[in-house]
Amino acid sequence: MGDLGQILLGGVTTGSLYALFLLGVLIVFQVSKSMNFAYGQVGMIAAFSAWFFYSEQGLPVPVALMIGVLLAVIVNSAIDFAAIRRIPAGRPGLDLVVTLGIFLLITAVMQQLIDANAHTFVSLGADTRTEVAGVVVSMSDGIVIGLTVVTVLAAYLLLNRTSLGTSLRASAEDAGIAQAAGVNVRALRTATWAVAGLIAAVVAILVASRLSVDAFYMTPFLIKAFIAGMIGGLDRFWLPLVVAVALGVYESLAVYLLGASAGTPAVFLLIIVVLALVPKRFVNERNEVRA
Amino acid sequence: MRLKGRLVVATLASTCMLFAAGCGNATGGSKSSAGSSGSSANGCDVKEIGPGVTDSEIRVGTTMPLSGSGAAGGLGTKEGQEAYYAKLNAEGGVQGRKIKPIILDDAYDPSTAQKQMRQLVEKEEILVVSGGEGTPNFLGAVPYLDRKKVPAIAPYAPSDELGGDKNQHVFMATVDYIQEFEILTDYVLDQETPKKMALVGVAGNVGDNAKLGMEKALEGKGIELLYVPETPGTTDFTPIATQLKQFDAEYVFLILTNADTGGLLQAMSRIGYTPKTGAWAGMSDDSYIKEFGALSQDMLVALETSSLESDNPLVKQFVADFTAQTGKAPSKFNQLGWVQAQLTAEALKRAEGLNRGCVVEALETFENFETGILPPVTWGKGDRAGVDAVGIGQIKGDKLVVLEETKSLQK
Numbered sequence A: 001m002g003d004l005g006q007i008l009l010g011g012v013t014t015g016s017l018y019a020l021f022l023l024g025v026l027i028v029f030q031v032s033k034s035m036n037f038a039y040g041q042v043g044m045i046a047a048f049s050a051w052f053f054y055s056e057q058g059l060p061v062p063v064a065l066m067i068g069v070l071l072a073v074i075v076n077s078a079i080d081f082a083a084i085r086r087i088p089a090g091r092p093g094l095d096l097v098v099t100l101g102i103f104l105l106i107t108a109v110m111q112q113l114i115d116a117n118a119h120t121f122v123s124l125g126a127d128t129r130t131e132v133a134g135v136v137v138s139m140s141d142g143i144v145i146g147l148t149v150v151t152v153l154a155a156y157l158l159l160n161r162t163s164l165g166t167s168l169r170a171s172a173e174d175a176g177i178a179q180a181a182g183v184n185v186r187a188l189r190t191a192t193w194a195v196a197g198l199i200a201a202v203v204a205i206l207v208a209s210r211l212s213v214d215a216f217y218m219t220p221f222l223i224k225a226f227i228a229g230m231i232g233g234l235d236r237f238w239l240p241l242v243v244a245v246a247l248g249v250y251e252s253l254a255v256y257l258l259g260a261s262a263g264t265p266a267v268f269l270l271i272i273v274v275l276a277l278v279p280k281r282f283v284n285e286r287n288e289v290r291a
Numbered sequence B: 001m002r003l004k005g006r007l008v009v010a011t012l013a014s015t016c017m018l019f020a021a022g023c024g025n026a027t028g029g030s031k032s033s034a035g036s037s038g039s040s041a042n043g044c045d046v047k048e049i050g051p052g053v054t055d056s057e058i059r060v061g062t063t064m065p066l067s068g069s070g071a072a073g074g075l076g077t078k079e080g081q082e083a084y085y086a087k088l089n090a091e092g093g094v095q096g097r098k099i100k101p102i103i104l105d106d107a108y109d110p111s112t113a114q115k116q117m118r119q120l121v122e123k124e125e126i127l128v129v130s131g132g133e134g135t136p137n138f139l140g141a142v143p144y145l146d147r148k149k150v151p152a153i154a155p156y157a158p159s160d161e162l163g164g165d166k167n168q169h170v171f172m173a174t175v176d177y178i179q180e181f182e183i184l185t186d187y188v189l190d191q192e193t194p195k196k197m198a199l200v201g202v203a204g205n206v207g208d209n210a211k212l213g214m215e216k217a218l219e220g221k222g223i224e225l226l227y228v229p230e231t232p233g234t235t236d237f238t239p240i241a242t243q244l245k246q247f248d249a250e251y252v253f254l255i256l257t258n259a260d261t262g263g264l265l266q267a268m269s270r271i272g273y274t275p276k277t278g279a280w281a282g283m284s285d286d287s288y289i290k291e292f293g294a295l296s297q298d299m300l301v302a303l304e305t306s307s308l309e310s311d312n313p314l315v316k317q318f319v320a321d322f323t324a325q326t327g328k329a330p331s332k333f334n335q336l337g338w339v340q341a342q343l344t345a346e347a348l349k350r351a352e353g354l355n356r357g358c359v360v361e362a363l364e365t366f367e368n369f370e371t372g373i374l375p376p377v378t379w380g381k382g383d384r385a386g387v388d389a390v391g392i393g394q395i396k397g398d399k400l401v402v403l404e405e406t407k408s409l410q411k
Helices: A002-032 A039-056 A060-083 A094-113 A139-161 A163-173 A174-178 A186-208 A217-230 A240-256 A260-277 A285-290 B004-022 B072-092 B110-123 B137-148 B177-191 B207-216 B238-247 B258-270 B285-297 B313-326 B332-350 B355-364
Strands: A131-134 A135-138 B057-064 B098-105 B126-132 B196-201 B224-230 B251-255 B275-279 B300-303 B378-380 B381-385 B389-396 B399-409
Touching: A002 A039, A002 A135, A002 A139, A002 A163, A002 A186, A002 A217, A002 A240, A002 B238, A039 A060, A039 A094, A039 A139, A039 A186, A039 A217, A039 B126, A060 A094, A060 A186, A131 A174, A139 A163, A139 A186, A139 B137, A139 B399, A163 A174, A163 A186, A174 A186, A217 A260, A217 B300, A240 A260, A240 B238, A260 B224, B004 B110, B057 B072, B057 B110, B072 B098, B072 B313, B072 B332, B098 B110, B098 B332, B110 B137, B126 B332, B137 B207, B137 B251, B177 B207, B177 B251, B177 B300, B177 B389, B196 B207, B207 B224, B207 B251, B224 B238, B238 B258, B251 B258, B258 B285, B285 B389, B300 B399, B332 B355
Parallel strands: B057 B098, B057 B126, B196 B224, B196 B251, B251 B275, B275 B300
Antiparallel strands: A131 A135, B300 B389, B378 B381, B389 B399
């Protein structure tokens, strides 16, 4: 039971990181209808540059973390401002190509500016642990799960219970009408990308504290978050986030029961099964919303 | 929306494939064709001038991961080769000619390595392959090199595919992972008799070889072995750590990337499981010890190259020469690159004619050639293994302490 509990805890923690990361993808997609494949690298900028500033330049850790987060916020906003919003209408998919290019650019730049090695990151509670019913729980697990719950709830309340949320949803539904009604759509959009950058930075720092940091380490998280988004629907709120957590648990159980090399195939098998078995109207969430 | 969804899925799938390749899936190495023609088939015509040789220069080349997740090793090895050739050229070169190394990026990907090797052989017209770094990528280029009969000198690509009867154009200078893990396990068994040992290795040829080496050493000893294959890019190491804890091995051996080694050790520590550990030679690199040394205290490490703090005069000379060339202290991968270039240059010096056949004949004359960096190198007719020994080190504090300079399988 202790082992299974340990696997479930690890799965829920990793799934929470997928969910928190996906939250940033969702809010950007819902407001600007764009996918950002460089999103993981935006987070990487925060953690890798924070590592560089505290480890190589001797800055205090909190200062280095703040600089890292700020950089991620600026870069994510700049991606929208300089690239995404300049894509002409009626060119579906161009945002994917553009952000894939930005992904490669950011990777190369960070490798050149810092290095290509993997580095340990400040532990942020990973070393502090206690045992509950045979399951070892670290402070890092608690921070990740707690922060995910609080952030997701705050995002939900912001989107559904405030006038700002109403403006955001109006902009997402029809930017022209929202603009005519006095909503500053461009500013809202930039703010959304900035908040998404902040979320990416926080997730990347948490991941780095549990694994390590290098120029590539966020890519598997990006892929898993997107998979959860594809399965749960990028126009929904709760379902993709729940799928993200479930994906973490499913992956952990697959690795534990079938072996470590079964983890990735099991995830892709899940996508095929979902696409094959789930009714089309469920996958096409826009139709469902209209219905 | 539906179109966009499809585009997203397609792009996601492409990214996954790119990532899988970039992360060095060790299973990706191509199987090399067996039964290649032996060196003697090339012959040595002393009057023949081979490709890449002019009156003033000899072009040599190789591919390495200079970008992507394996770039740290490739960049270090490249730097080591370039430093050696710069020193050699400043001293007059070889046979009155400067050596021009051309090192291309293969991103640790077998198909890219093959494409780049084709570029080197057919466009750049290199005479020989000088070293290389990374097993799956180099294995990807081996069938092509074999077809073209291009000698490859001392690539760092430990695999049972190389150094044996097959692929006679590849001259290895490091043991394969079977030998490395057999020696490492032998060392543990010399000190104590654990009841259980475990291995976590990159799935595919690399992990399988390490497992085979441990099994050889453990044969008939009644010691249980658990093997857990791992895929690079794992996001949660808790299941593997839990599996290891459940098995309760006294020793856990690792053959993973630096990042994944660190990630697994962190996960093991998080769940309170801290067995004795051992690892492949990559963990003897300064960059690993600097970053993950705190998690890796007392870890046994195979040493394919000598300690940089060795008293061996040849090692001291290397450290001084490298530092003079680059202005900084060398790393393990700098060492590897340096010795790859050194062995290539020595073969070119010994070659009676500057063509591939004569280089192969020259390589077959190496007998206990001392570099100081590697165990003595011996090649001969049909013998491509080069070395059969590794050293054993242990991570203590932020240092690597040498326990045995050279431990061989000659029992």
